[in-house]
Amino acid sequence: MVRGAEALDARLPLSEVARTGVRKVFPDHWSFLLGELALYSFVVLLLTGVFLTFFFDPSMRETPYRGSYEPLYGVPMSQAYLSTLRISFDVRGGLLIRQIHHWAALLFVSAIGVHMLRVFLTGAFRRPRELNWTVGVTLFLLALLEGFAGYSLPDDLLSGTGLRIAQGIMLSVPVVGTYLSFFAFGGEFPGHDIISRLYPVHILLVPGLLTGLITLHILLVVTLKHTQWPGPGRNGRNVVGLPFFPQYTAKSAGLFFAVFGVLAGLGALAQINPIWNYGPYRTDVVSIGSQPDWYVGFLEGALRLMPGLETRLWGHTIAWNPLVTAVLLPGLLFTALYAYPYFERWITGPTGERHLCDRPRDRPVRTALAAAAVSCYAVLLLAGAQDILAFVFDVPVAGLTWALRIAFFVVPVAVFWLTRRLCLALQWREQRLLTDGEESGLVLQDDDGGFRPQHRSLTPTERYAVLARERPGPVEPAEGAGPAAGGRRLGRIRSALSAWYYRDRVPYPATAAQRRKTAATIAGPDRQRHSEDG
Numbered sequence: 001m002v003r004g005a006e007a008l009d010a011r012l013p014l015s016e017v018a019r020t021g022v023r024k025v026f027p028d029h030w031s032f033l034l035g036e037l038a039l040y041s042f043v044v045l046l047l048t049g050v051f052l053t054f055f056f057d058p059s060m061r062e063t064p065y066r067g068s069y070e071p072l073y074g075v076p077m078s079q080a081y082l083s084t085l086r087i088s089f090d091v092r093g094g095l096l097i098r099q100i101h102h103w104a105a106l107l108f109v110s111a112i113g114v115h116m117l118r119v120f121l122t123g124a125f126r127r128p129r130e131l132n133w134t135v136g137v138t139l140f141l142l143a144l145l146e147g148f149a150g151y152s153l154p155d156d157l158l159s160g161t162g163l164r165i166a167q168g169i170m171l172s173v174p175v176v177g178t179y180l181s182f183f184a185f186g187g188e189f190p191g192h193d194i195i196s197r198l199y200p201v202h203i204l205l206v207p208g209l210l211t212g213l214i215t216l217h218i219l220l221v222v223t224l225k226h227t228q229w230p231g232p233g234r235n236g237r238n239v240v241g242l243p244f245f246p247q248y249t250a251k252s253a254g255l256f257f258a259v260f261g262v263l264a265g266l267g268a269l270a271q272i273n274p275i276w277n278y279g280p281y282r283t284d285v286v287s288i289g290s291q292p293d294w295y296v297g298f299l300e301g302a303l304r305l306m307p308g309l310e311t312r313l314w315g316h317t318i319a320w321n322p323l324v325t326a327v328l329l330p331g332l333l334f335t336a337l338y339a340y341p342y343f344e345r346w347i348t349g350p351t352g353e354r355h356l357c358d359r360p361r362d363r364p365v366r367t368a369l370a371a372a373a374v375s376c377y378a379v380l381l382l383a384g385a386q387d388i389l390a391f392v393f394d395v396p397v398a399g400l401t402w403a404l405r406i407a408f409f410v411v412p413v414a415v416f417w418l419t420r421r422l423c424l425a426l427q428w429r430e431q432r433l434l435t436d437g438e439e440s441g442l443v444l445q446d447d448d449g450g451f452r453p454q455h456r457s458l459t460p461t462e463r464y465a466v467l468a469r470e471r472p473g474p475v476e477p478a479e480g481a482g483p484a485a486g487g488r489r490l491g492r493i494r495s496a497l498s499a500w501y502y503r504d505r506v507p508y509p510a511t512a513a514q515r516r517k518t519a520a521t522i523a524g525p526d527r528q529r530h531s532e533d534g
Contacts, residue, residue: 026248027228027241031118036252038111039214040259041104048101049203055091057083058153058199060192069276077280080155080195084275100267105150107263109143109295116140116337120370122357124227125341132220137337139213142206144295149202151273151293155195158273160281161290163194165303172322190283229357230468232461236355289388294381299326301383305405347498349475362469364423365501371419372412379407420504427506430466433458434509467508474499 026032059079065072067082068089077085087094116136119125125133148166152159167189170180186193226239234240242248266272278287292300302325309320344366345351360367382389383404390397437455444452458466475498477491 024222024244025226025239025241026244027226027239029229031122032226033255034111034115034118036255037259038108038115039218040256041108041111041263042210042214043256044104044260044263045101045108046207048097048104049207051097052087052094052101053203055083055087055094056080056153056199058196060155060195072276072279075280078155078195080153081275081280084154084156088276096264096267098267099270099272100263101150102272103263103266103270105147106293106295107259109140109147112136112140112143113295117370117374120340121360121363121367122227123354123363123366124357126354127345127351128224128353129220129227130341132217132224133341134338135213135217135220137334139210139217141334142210142213146202146206146210147293147295149198149206152198153195153202154273154275155281156275157278157281157285157287158275158290160190160283161286162292163281164189164283165300168319169322169326172319173327174316174318174323190281225355227355227357230359230465232464234356236353239355291385291388297384298377298380299330299384301380301386301404302326302329304386305380305383305401305408344501347475347494347501348472349498351472354470356468356470359469361423361426362471364420364427364504367423368416368419372416375415376408376412379404379411383408424504424506431506431508434463434466471505472502473505474502 057079061079062076063079063082065075065077065082065085067073067085069085072085084098087098089095119133119136148162152163152166167181167185170184171177173180181189184194184197185191186197226241228234228239228241231240242251291297303321306321306325311318311320358366383401386400386404387397389395390400437457440454440456442454444454446452475495477495
């Protein structure tokens with residue numbers, strides 16, 4: 001037995017991999033658990049999804065309902081809808097598993113979105129993690145596709161309305177839109193193939209891609225080393241935290257059971273997607289107040305805000321409403337997400353590897369861009385429920401629509417300006433704390449009767465957390481200029497963007513020795529030129 005284990009280890013060095021994995025250190029901060037929330041909700045999705053596949057039938061063949069839900073007894077419906085009703089009312093524990101599955105899907109997409117926001121705000125996408133950022137954006141895109149496919153499978157009136165919108169989006173694609181629609185639906189809408197085609201996409205294709213990308217994402221985190229917040233003893237060449245075994249393993253396992261428990265509680269107590277209230281899908285009926293899940297709500301809002309414009313060109317009609325809002329807008333969004341790490345590196349200049357997280361206040365423009373994007377999404381999400389809002393608050397739908405159209409352009413700009421000013425205000429406050437200290441709450445009376453507030457100097461740990469920051473300066477025009485006229489023009493554009501991005505710099509009081517120590521702390525294994533102010 002021992003010889004066999006030694007021979008196996010010589011050909012497949014599992015012991016070395018195990019020793020390396022056990023010694024792996026993970027930072028001990030709550031913000032790094034957001035990715036694990038996504039991972040564990042995905043595990044719950046797989047477990048509950050396997051259970052549901054035993055009972056779901058993706059056929060579109062119509063059959064009168066003969067189940068235990070009496071209000072729909074005798075109503076013709078597809079096998080997809082009928083089997084979903086059977087899971088909900090006739091399979092023991094079926095409704096609980098269905099609802100856990102749906103809540104886990106919402107948590108999965110939410111956790112990925114918040115995790116990406118944390119990575120963006122802290123600059124954890126910078127070299128050498130550009131590939132991992134690309135993997136994360138792809139995971140988010142696949143999670144949206146997976147959620148929409150699963151949401152559409154029951155063939156109820158609400159999901160059928162969503163498929164009808166999806167078919168309209170396909171038709172809006174110039175030239176090939178009709179072919180895309182016929183391929184997806186198997187003919188004229190609603191066709192007979194859409195559910196049977198979404199089913200393998202939902203249970204095999206996309207989950208397989210998600211599993212592979214999640215594995216690659218974790219391997220890259222282990223290989224490239226985890227980012228961490230600045231602090232005493234932390235620099236660009238180490239990681240301070242908990243070892244993988246046993247401390248971090250126990251902590252992570254506890255998080256998994258907590259996630260499973262919360263999802264089980266939601267599945268048991270909070271009703272979600274009651275398809276029996278909607279009824280089976282019919283092409284001549286639209287459900288009142290229909291709303292998609294939140295992660296595609298921004299598309300619904302964009303469709304409602306965009307005016308209905310059409311253009312006739314070369315025998316083809318271009319419907320600008322669905323084309324701009326549901327094809328070009330998401331395409332622009334994900335293109336910007338994929339390209340952003342390279343854009344910031346381009347306007348920052350040559351830098352080495354970065355393993356310490358930025359504080360959002362230290363990068364005002366980046367933080368303001370994130371806040372503006374979130375506010376834009378919030379406006380579109382509200383627009384997706386404009387009819388319900390108009391009914392609840394008793395306001396005209398047309399007036400509310402115009403108000404939201406204006407807000408779509410005004411609110412992100414206002415949020416960008418306000419967020420940037422708040423970040424700079426926080427920096428100026430820290431400058432005063434470094435210079436004058438923090439107010440202690442005590443007031444002393446001088447001999448001449450005057451009052452003077454007492455201040456407490458910051459501790460070395462507090463000063464370190466403030467001073468250990470990287471503050472790149474604008475790229476000089478000469479750095480971006482090439483020999484040709486096009487290169488010089490590109491260099492001026494780069495310099496102008498860099499100046500807009502990094503022009504606001506609040507100087508912190510620090511000695512030359514402190515600046516050198518900060519630079520050494522930030523520098524990664526391959527130290528390259530970077531700019532640091534005092």
